[in-house]
Amino acid sequence: MTATPREPNSPLEPRAPRPVRDTLTLVALPLLVTLALPGAFAGGGTRRWFGGGGAENRRAEAQAAKDAAAAAFYELDTAQRDLRISIEAITAVDDSPAARRAVADFDALGRRIDEASHRYIEAVDSYDLDRDDLEASVAARARTDLTAAKDELGRVKQDLDRFADGLGPLLGKAETQLARLAPAVERARQALLAASNALDAVRAAGLRADDLAARLAALAPELTKLNQGAGQHGVPQTLERAERVARAAEAVRAEAHELPEKAAGIDHRLVSLRTRAQALTTRAGQVDPVLSELRRRFTAACWQDLQQVPDEAVENVRQAERKLREAQSARDAQRWPDATALLSTVRALLTATDESVSAAGDRLHRLNAVQKDPQQEIDRTRFAIRDAQRLAMSGRTTPDPRHARPLDDAVARLDRAVGTLEGRHPDYWHFLTETEGVREAVARVVGQIRDERGGGQ
Incomplete structure (x- = not known):
């Protein structure tokens, strides 16, 4: 609320009490006049200093109404100021439709508060309750107007309180983010400091780490924005920036910490691979x-x-x-x-x-082994086929064609491979690759059967 009551009738400043000697003078003056002028009250043109007991009562009632209106004015003003702080916190954090509606509703309430305040100020400025010749009717009107102003201020205060109660979720979210802000910025600063210290330690060990230094230097503008604060860059953006800077700085610190070990690992691999290359030269x-x-x-x-x-x-x-x-x-x-x-x-x-x-x-x-005893390879392959056939028939009276057909093909393929061993110059390598191929085909059928049964089929 920007408007304030005009002096000297402002409820914001209590009126100074009348000096005691002035009060005594006012009380004593009629008596002195009476003593000095015995016939002063004989005529009808004399003026009364007070409106009588009724006027004084009206003055007191009007003053009480004025004090009550001032109290309502102060109460509403304080509530509005407190709520404005909450609205500013919400707008700093939240740009959702709900937050924008809250701002619009607060602005509408602000206009109502201004209207009620203006009515109160007009009522205060319209009456000088300290006038000595205040009439009872004027005091009564003042009491009525001031009471109406107070009631209007109270109604607006009730609406403001209801609005404040409805801000709970938005305000809670804003306070949560604001509470995260300072720790997040501090974590980012500490992460940058730790990364810088880690780089110093690496350089002291004789390692340059130029790429890590460049990555750390690239974070300097981000640190500048963090130092400028959320007021300039926004709370959500500052939170996101702080977390991003902390992650990047931590990555630099971790890599710097691991760099001496990485250098030692590279040295070890160089020696190991040289030795391996020399050994392969001999084997080749x-x-x-x-x-x-x-x-x-x-x-x-x-x-x-x-x-x-x-x-x-x-x-x-x-x-x-x-x-x-x-x-x-x-x-x-x-x-x-x-x-x-x-x-x-x-x-x-x-x-x-x-x-x-x-x-x-x-x-x-392998060729030496199969040339010496090809039966061992044949038996190994036949065993694989028979084992698959038993699995295919397990729990069935007739095999599933999807399983029986490839197993039958495997039997025929093995027989053909065995046939290649006849003759003067058998191709043992072809025989070995064929038997290996048969076992692989049989293994695929076994895997298919187990998958189907394991799946409840």
Whole structure:
């Protein structure tokens, strides 16, 4: 409420009490006049100083009404000020339709408060209750007008109270977010400080961590906005910014903390992969004797896919050694992501080489075993087929065609594979790949049966 009563009738400032000597003078004056002028009251033109006992009663009633109206005015003004603080808290946090409606309703109440306040001020300004010649009728009108103003102020206060009660959920949400604001900003500041300290420790250990420093420097503008406060950038936006800064700073701190260990890990991998590359160079040189024996004892189909293994192994090891040198350079320059990526490439090259070199020896071992005793491979495959057939017939009088057909095909396929062993130069590798394929097909049928029964079918 912006309007205030005009002096000297403002209820905001109590009127100073009349000095005692003035009161005594007023009481004594009629007596002195009477003594001095014995015939003064004989004529009809004399003026009365007071309106009599009735006028004084009306004056007292009007003054009481004025005091009550002033109290109602102050009460309404205080409630409006308190509620404005709540509305400002809501608008700082919430931009939902409900919050916007609350602001509009508060503005409407504010206009009613202004109207009621204006009526009160007019009533106060219209009557000087301290006048010595105040008439009883004027005092009565003053009491009526001031009482009406007080009642209107009370009705508006009741509406304001009801409105305040309805703000509970919105105000609770706003207070919750405002309560989170200061701790969130402080956490962000502490996270930035911790990240900065971690970087200092890393640099003291001789590690530059330039990428981490750049990431931390990029957060400086965000810290500036946090320091400017929610009043400039909004509470929700400041909360979101504080949480984002805290997460980013914590990531920098964690990576800085792990950097010495990462550097040591890269050093260890460099040594380990060099050793592995050297060992593979030695193993690759042993592939040629294996291939020579395969060529001498078995048909071309058993070894021709391995012909390129020695050359590929040498080339892969050469590439791995070149990548290792690049990784060492990246590590020396403390380009940690580059070093890590290069070491991953080296590992992949050496793993592929290891598998191809091992494949030649494994091939010779398996061919030797099947040449010596092919029945063992046949029995292993037939057992898998019979086990699947028993499962397919479990709880049934006739097998499900979806299961029986692939199992029958597996039997026929095994028989054909066994047939390839007849002749002067059997293709043992074809036989091994076929039996392995049969077992894989049978395993798929078993898995299908178990899935169906496990699902209640």
